[in-house]
Amino acid sequence: MKQLTTYNRAAAYLNTIFDLLNARYFESALSRPIITIQSTPKAYGHYTLYDAWSVDGDKGMREINIGAGTLARPIENVVATLLHEMVHYWNDQHGVKDCSRGNTYHNKNFKAKAEACGLIIEHHPTYGWSITSPSDELLEFCIDNDLREIRLCRNDAVMPRVSGTGTHAGTFTGGTDKKSSSTRKYVCPCCGMSVRATRNVNIACLDCEEQLVLVA
Numbered sequence: 535m536k537q538l539t540t541y542n543r544a545a546a547y548l549n550t551i552f553d554l555l556n557a558r559y560f561e562s563a564l565s566r567p568i569i570t571i572q573s574t575p576k577a578y579g580h581y582t583l584y585d586a587w588s589v590d591g592d593k594g595m596r597e598i599n600i601g602a603g604t605l606a607r608p609i610e611n612v613v614a615t616l617l618h619e620m621v622h623y624w625n626d627q628h629g630v631k632d633c634s635r636g637n638t639y640h641n642k643n644f645k646a647k648a649e650a651c652g653l654i655i656e657h658h659p660t661y662g663w664s665i666t667s668p669s670d671e672l673l674e675f676c677i678d679n680d681l682r683e684i685r686l687c688r689n690d691a692v693m694p695r696v697s698g699t700g701t702h703a704g705t706f707t708g709g710t711d712k713k714s715s716s717t718r719k720y721v722c723p724c725c726g727m728s729v730r731a732t733r734n735v736n737i738a739c740l741d742c743e744e745q746l747v748l749v750a
Contacts, residue, residue: 538684545571547684548600548616554679555617559651560624567596567623569616573690574601578615581622583637596623603690609683610676610717614653614668621648633662640664670732673717677730720746 538544548569556564568587574580578601585594598619605612625632625647632644638661645655645663652672656665668676720735721728724742731737737746 538682539686541571541686544605544684544686545569547682551613551616551681552598552620554675555613555620558675559617560620564620564623564627565595567598570597570599571602571605572599573603573688574599577601578604579619581619581626583626596626598623601690602688604687605684606687608717609681610668610673612684613676613681614666614672617651617653617672618648618666621651621653673732677717677732680730718748720748722746 538547548571549566552566552569553562556562556566580597580599582597584596586597587595589595598616600612600615600619604615621644622632624630625643630643630647631641632647633640640655640658640662642663648655648663648666652669652675654667654669655663656667658664717730717732718734719728719730720737722739722742722744723746724744725739727739727741727746729737729746734748738744739746
């Protein structure tokens with residue numbers, strides 16, 4: 535795969551990840567929304583409860599946005615953000631109200647669906663069940679689909695943001711959050727073949743008969 539260092543490739547990649555998540559957790563029942571990459575103060579992403587986009591002035595389409603200043607986080611966190619917003623999308627399409635208090639407080643309806651979709655959800659005193667992180671199941675999903683990290687990121691580190699993977703989660707002052715990565719990358723020193731794992735492992739390349747080396 536080409537390096538994910540251009541905006542167009544990053545945007546296309548988010549659509550690819552959406553399709554994979556849609557198939558895995560929603561039986562491909564969600565129509566693809568417009569996925570945007572914009573700066574989002576106080577959030578890693580958002581979902582619009584209205585048709586933010588139209589095609590030929592007619593067909594309306596919802597929007598999911600991923601914060602431009604957060605793209606370079608570990609891929610499992612970016613995936614969890616996208617999945618968080620997809621849960622909002624699913625609930626909206628099925629008439630389930632998952633937020634109250636001006637659509638900022640994530641209630642137990644959100645928590646139940648999000649946890650069923652491979653997310654770990656924790657409580658925030660102001661924004662409810664909104665603090666989002668990937669479960670081991672979602673980490674395995676990223677590994678199984680060989681998802682690569684996006685190396686493009688808008689320089690929003692000076693902007694106040696909130697932590698956690700989803701919307702309204704805590705206190706965050708930077709864009710990359712690299713320390714939260716839960717996966718490890720191993721590479722064959724001979725042929726360059728790489729794999730990811732969720733824990734420290736001893737693994738070898740059968741083609742080269744070489745032990746893989748931990749690189750990240």
